[in-house]
Amino acid sequence: MNDKQFQQVLSYLKGLQDSICNSLEIIEPDKKFKQDAWTHANGGGGRTRTLRGKVFESAGVNFSHVLGDKLPGSATAKRPELTGSGFEASGVSLVIHPNNPFIPTSHANVRVFRTTGGGNVNDDNKWWFGGGFDLTPYYPFDEDIVHWHQTAKDACAPFGKEVYKKFKAWCDEYFYLKHRKETRGVGGLFFDDLNQWSFEKSFEFIQAIGNAYVAAYLPIVKKRMDTPFTEQHKAFQKYRRGRYVEFNLVYDRGTLFGLQSGGRTESILMSMPPEVSFRYNYQPESGSEEEKLYDYLAPRDWV
């Protein structure tokens, strides 16, 4: 990946942040995203955009571009030949926590890494992409989940027959709370280390995934945002958001790497839900609406 190509990716990512924020603002009546632009001590920086509104209780869409002297251990574990190399990385990462408990929480990310020489690196243009999106319902509707996965599958289709299947399975595996024996939600796509294709094909794929997120999520938001809900629905949503906290702080590699390596804490933790409750040993009542969710927290074929 040469400089020009890397700049193309950066340019796409910034535009993606813009277009996602614009799309979300359309259905949020009175609020706009606020931006914090920040710089990082090692170089680079980002634009963190957040919104607290009526439809979106808390929405965060972050763009970052960071530089480093030395690839983190988490990046070189599977690539020992890159140890000691400098790098630059960029990505868009977002988490949307809606107010209405019938709208699922959603997360999306697309990211690029490129080495910048040093260490054992002979070729200073090693690169890879990662990303995906996943959905976390509180009161699941099959038709919403099918739409989400169908959109994911359609986005993957031009890139090969097995692409959706492979990255869907990876998502189920990644977003898993081992201590709960539960998936975080109903999945979607997750991929990392994507460099087996040409730069052009990989970059097209990233764009297909980035662009598919709004197409996958917004129709669900629109369909459920006016559904009446009770205090009980809200309480269950707050309780289940605790699982989101558990996953992100105990397992999520991006979060942990960010926190432990001196990333911008507020941008990393904007993924946290706005209001959360923890209740010792809560179990939904047998036959309740709430109990139904627990049947969805294991991998399933949706399309």
Add this chain to the structure above:
Amino acid sequence: MNDKQFQQVLSYLKGLQDSICNSLEIIEPDKKFKQDAWTHANGGGGRTRTLRGKVFESAGVNFSHVLGDKLPGSATAKRPELTGSGFEASGVSLVIHPNNPFIPTSHANVRVFRTTGGGNVNDDNKWWFGGGFDLTPYYPFDEDIVHWHQTAKDACAPFGKEVYKKFKAWCDEYFYLKHRKETRGVGGLFFDDLNQWSFEKSFEFIQAIGNAYVAAYLPIVKKRMDTPFTEQHKAFQKYRRGRYVEFNLVYDRGTLFGLQSGGRTESILMSMPPEVSFRYNYQPESGSEEEKLYDYLAPRDWV
């Protein structure tokens, strides 16, 4: 530590759980602790006691006694000669989240480990103790913190001149959120790997610490429990509880080891605050009551 001695410790720990629960119930008007007794697949088990009341929004006091075939990596990192050894461990661990934001959250733990042979272990009675207690205020009062530390210091005094100082410093170091550059609260005591004294002296020390917790905490609860508070105080408490969540899920070795090694999830996570809020980039207003707390989140000599 022979079997008889280990049984003595177990017996003390169970009694400590009883006496702490009794002491807390005295000032909680209508509620009693509920107990879940549980067993662990590898042997052993525990008694998890929780209470949701008026004074104590959420209180959890856990006793556990677990057995294992193989000491965890976290326990052998500093003791490679014990690799592969079986073990048994027991402890009392508690976290109290009061309702009134003028009462600090408190945490206490005392624990014992003993090897049971296997691996490289020639002597199957290697043992060590750990424990401590620490305080996390939302609206700090110097006199409360001085009382807390004075009680800790008095409990340590019979065991040596440097004991309080050393374990107070260890507490400040351990309960530190690196990504926030904040201590979790105003500290207290923390110690681990305690085996340099005789069994008798070590066991006496554990008892002194276990017994001091109620003496350190209850007077603060009684003094602050009737202080009137506003929605704003409550909101700040919920916000700051987010730091408790961050510490416990990102850094706390006991929590992470427990979750990753198949411990009883609900007993481990009973430390979570009942209601929490996360707010992107919140900063207390300059000169506000809330801002005052931030001056307390660095180590300080209290007594």
